């Protein structure tokens with residue numbers, strides 16, 4: 001069995017491949033061919049953290065495995081990363097574990113990729129400006145993915161931590177080669193942006209700007225447990241809602257569950273899932289429609305990428321061979 005470290009995964013993974021794998025797996029998901037039981041979430045309340053166990057089997061690519069991921073927002077204040085994740089990849093024909101790989105980087109890429117795939121189908125074709133809340137680990141790959149599917153010219157960045165935001169702005173400018181600005185004025189950013197990304201660790205709604213532009217596409221990435229909200233309820237109540245997967249979102253998305261519990265929306269307010277979007281069953285209806293894509297993350301997104309990482313590690317001579325016997 002191979003142990004593949006974070007730095008080794010980083011040498012292998014790229015957004016172009018990840019977008020392709022994630023889009024492809026949602027076609028298989030839409031056909032009902034994938035196996036993905038609901039993920040157990042353990043809330044570790046005394047430490048404000050959670051542990052998620054995410055298994056999946058994807059027959060088309062014979063990908064079988066499980067990701068274990070922890071999310072501890074308070075870690076940031078201790079200078080420890082918020083998310084730790086590892087993935088066990090099994091041989092689908094024998095069940096034998098063939099690799100354990102760090103999945104922190106995989107998580108960031110596949111979470112970026114799902115926003116990228118959703119934006120490819122649901123954002124306005126000519127969208128060229130993005131506003132992002134959350135200058136963290138997810139935020140980076142969110143922007144890389146959006147820039148891969150739309151010709152983005154300008155990005156506004158919001159974060160409660162101005163020094164962290166300014167560092168992020170400099171990094172993203174260098175990485176993307178476009179205009180990236182740190183911003184405090186939400187109304188100014190929202191009046192120019194056709195794409196909004198929220199990728200914060202906040203447990204309560206974050207956007208305070210007054211007016212969304214007609215046609216805005218929002219990808220709500222943070223708040224992926226049932227008690228957390230990132231998106232203000234007036235936006236949830238007025239937007240067309242698309243989710244990554246019905247079962248997962250209606251179990252874990254506080255952004256939907258809390259407004260449902262208050263009668264602001266119902267489960268029926270969800271117009272479609274990403275499988276229906278990539279197979280053309282659900283589409284943007286017009287250029288004015290505001291679309292809220294809520295993702296809590298599906299194991300399929302991780303497991304679809306893992307065999308590629310394993311294969312490339314073998315080809316590139318990466319990873320450490322260990323014996324389990």
Ligand SMILES: NC(=O)c1ccc[n+]([C@@H]2O[C@H](COP(=O)([O-])OP(=O)(O)OC[C@H]3O[C@@H](n4cnc5c(N)ncnc54)[C@H](O)[C@@H]3O)[C@@H](O)[C@H]2O)c1
Nearest residue numbers: 082134135136137138159160200201202222223295296297
């Ligand atoms: N949907 C998914 O599949 C998925 C996958 C991974 C992570 N997540 C979630 O994404 C979120 C971000 O994860 P990360 O790894 O980037 O964390 P991170 O700690 O690296 O970054 C979070 C950023 O959000 C900022 N922030 C916190 N509250 C804010 C607020 N009110 N307004 C603006 N900025 C604020 C922090 O200062 C920080 O820069 C977490 O909630 C995590 O659970 C979701």
